[in-house]
Amino acid sequence: MESQTSDKDTMIKRILAADSNYPVIDRTFSYGTAGFRTLGAHLEKVSFRAGILSAIRAKVSNGLTGVMVTASHNPKQDNGLKIVEADGSMLHPDWEKKAEILINSKNLAQTLYDFDQEFTAHNIFEHRGYVFVGQDTRESSQRLSDALRNGAFFIGSKTINYGLVTTPQLHFLTEKGGKIGQARYDEIKANDYTEFFTAQFQNFLALIKDQSTTKYQNELYLDCANGIGSVQMKKVSELLGTDSDLKVHFFNDDLIPDKLNEECGAEFVHKDQKFPTHFEDSSFRGKKCASFDGDADRLILFYRDENDKLVLIDGDKQFVLISMYVKDLLSKLGITEDQMSLVLVQTAYVNSRATRYLKEKGVRNELCPTGVKNAHPIVLKYDIGANDEPNGHGTIVAKMDKLDQVLAGHMDKIEAQKLRAVLLISNMCVGDAIANILLLEAIMRDLDMSIQDFALIYEENPSRNYKAVVKDRTKFKVIWDETKLTQPIELQEKIDQLITTVEEGKAFVRPSGTEDILRIYSEARTHEQMELLAQQILEEIKTKYKDY
Ligand SMILES: CC(=O)N[C@H]1[C@@H](OP(=O)(O)O)O[C@H](CO)[C@@H](O)[C@@H]1O
Numbered sequence: 001m002e003s004q005t006s007d008k009d010t011m012i013k014r015i016l017a018a019d020s021n022y023p024v025i026d027r028t029f030s031y032g033t034a035g036f037r038t039l040g041a042h043l044e045k046v047s048f049r050a051g052i053l054s055a056i057r058a059k060v061s062n063g064l065t066g067v068m069v070t071a072s073h074n075p076k077q078d079n080g081l082k083i084v085e086a087d088g089s090m091l092h093p094d095w096e097k098k099a100e101i102l103i104n105s106k107n108l109a110q111t112l113y114d115f116d117q118e119f120t121a122h123n124i125f126e127h128r129g130y131v132f133v134g135q136d137t138r139e140s141s142q143r144l145s146d147a148l149r150n151g152a153f154f155i156g157s158k159t160i161n162y163g164l165v166t167t168p169q170l171h172f173l174t175e176k177g178g179k180i181g182q183a184r185y186d187e188i189k190a191n192d193y194t195e196f197f198t199a200q201f202q203n204f205l206a207l208i209k210d211q212s213t214t215k216y217q218n219e220l221y222l223d224c225a226n227g228i229g230s231v232q233m234k235k236v237s238e239l240l241g242t243d244s245d246l247k248v249h250f251f252n253d254d255l256i257p258d259k260l261n262e263e264c265g266a267e268f269v270h271k272d273q274k275f276p277t278h279f280e281d282s283s284f285r286g287k288k289c290a291s292f293d294g295d296a297d298r299l300i301l302f303y304r305d306e307n308d309k310l311v312l313i314d315g316d317k318q319f320v321l322i323s324m325y326v327k328d329l330l331s332k333l334g335i336t337e338d339q340m341s342l343v344l345v346q347t348a349y350v351n352s353r354a355t356r357y358l359k360e361k362g363v364r365n366e367l368c369p370t371g372v373k374n375a376h377p378i379v380l381k382y383d384i385g386a387n388d389e390p391n392g393h394g395t396i397v398a399k400m401d402k403l404d405q406v407l408a409g410h411m412d413k414i415e416a417q418k419l420r421a422v423l424l425i426s427n428m429c430v431g432d433a434i435a436n437i438l439l440l441e442a443i444m445r446d447l448d449m450s451i452q453d454f455a456l457i458y459e460e461n462p463s464r465n466y467k468a469v470v471k472d473r474t475k476f477k478v479i480w481d482e483t484k485l486t487q488p489i490e491l492q493e494k495i496d497q498l499i500t501t502v503e504e505g506k507a508f509v510r511p512s513g514t515e516d517i518l519r520i521y522s523e524a525r526t527h528e529q530m531e532l533l534a535q536q537i538l539e540e541i542k543t544k545y546k547d548y
């Protein structure tokens with residue numbers, strides 16, 4: 001698609017005419033923790049305008065942005081839009097604000113003239129920009145992708161539609177585009193992603209192919225949340241071939257939009273602490289299982305123990321293993337923290353036992369507010385930085401140039417080869433369920449570790465997330481790392497007091513950044529105490545703060 005005009009006024013007229021075709025939704029949209037997200041039916045105009053915004057962003061920066069149409073783990077009637085920078089990272093915070101201005105504008109022509117003024121040097125009505133677009137399997141996704149591409153077209157941009165891809169895949173493809181430049185965008189194919197990660201996994205396995213295993217389980221039972229992850233993971237499986245070390249059995253791999261995230265997927269398993277559909281059977285006992293979320297950027301591992309209890313391996317434990325593995329290789333090579341710094345960045349939701357374990361093992365650990373975009377700036381301060389959220393988000397990022405310098409002279413050693421190879425299995429743009437399962441399989445295989453061994457690295461305190469509906473969640477204010485409320489302070493004082501009544505108590509309340517609710521986290525040494533603590537806090541909110 002190509003715009004023929006360079007005349008500003010004519011272009012704006014056409015944009016306004018197209019914009020008026022999309023229904024007006026009378027509310028203010030904000031770019032939350034994970035982009036614009038609400039009912040799919042309310043997002044058509046937002047998508048059209050997000051297309052314009054993404055195109056402008058491309059024109060004034062590196063010529064490229066990516067947009068993913070998805071609402072991840074949220075209900076099937078929801079949808080959302082996440083904008084990706086040309087380096088594969090999340091939209092710059094300054095541009096989140098600009099996106100809100102353009103999307104909520106009551107005078108679109110004026111807003112466009114304002115943008116034009118602000119970016120005079122970039123000629124936003126003339127320069128070409130590119131927008132890479134991906135979508136999940138929701139019913140509304142096609143319509144929203146169409147509206148989005150339409151918006152980009154009307155402001156004179158080209159779009160490349162990758163169709164059904166996972167969120168991390170769209171980040172990967174956008175980053176690749178940012179690296180190779182516009183002239184070669186045609187070369188980028190959605191399958192580059194699956195081919196890349198399969199090859200990295202195979203490279204690592206080639207280093208350890210002679211190591212025999214006794215405990216590693218090479219079969220994985222995968223719950224795909226009935227989302228797009230199954231399509232891409234099946235491609236990985238095919239590329240690995242039948243004689244591969246890793247055999248994946250696919251479940252909940254139906255692409256009917258109605259089934260998306262329905263009683264399955266990482267969010268369901270983690271928050272509800274229940275087995276997903278098709279995993280109820282006791283024949284799954286002891287087997288290594290995992291769940292993706294709807295757009296495959298989250299991963300939860302789990303198994304059914306001998307008492308049929310669900311044992312979860314959450315994001316924290318996954319990244320504790322990954323960080324420990326990397327730390328161990330560095331120390332075997334005699335590489336110090338000064339030569340190559342390492343950090344694991346987590347959120348207030350981290351289990352106290354994980355924090356304690358990391359301290360014992362000497363892994364540097366920092367907290368950040370919820371949302372991957374908050375972890376990223378901290379991660380980048382270190383040479384190797386991992387971040388995770390218990391719900392299954394997480395990635396490990398390494399400054400590969402620096403690593404190569406530090407490893408020069410060590411590359412004859414297996415530890416150096418493993419370190420380089422294992423880090424390359426990571427999707428360094430954003431947390432990725434497919435890359436992460438391959439990364440963890442590589443490590444479990446090398447350490448000859450069963451899923452049961454994995455679960456035992458440390459024993460978490462029982463914990464759980466709860467929700468409460470209040471009149472106005474924005475009145476609840478928290479400190480930077482979200483572990484405490486500053487307002488209402490009386491509620492914080494009550495929580496502080498309740499925590500002391502249970503063993504190893506930890507609890508906090510914060511307003512969600514993606515839903516119109518308060519989130520309540522509770523943790524204690526026993527399940528009963530954890531529930532008691534949560535119930536008391538919920539009761540306090542219900543009786544005193546519902547209409548606050
Ligand atoms: C407790 C929890 O799971 N919070 C989730 C949720 O954010 P909230 O701001 O808590 O609504 O959605 C985010 C985006 O997917 C994710 O990064 C985060 O971990």
Ligand SMILES: [Mg+2]
Binds near residue numbers: 073167293294295296
């Ligand atoms: Mg997701």
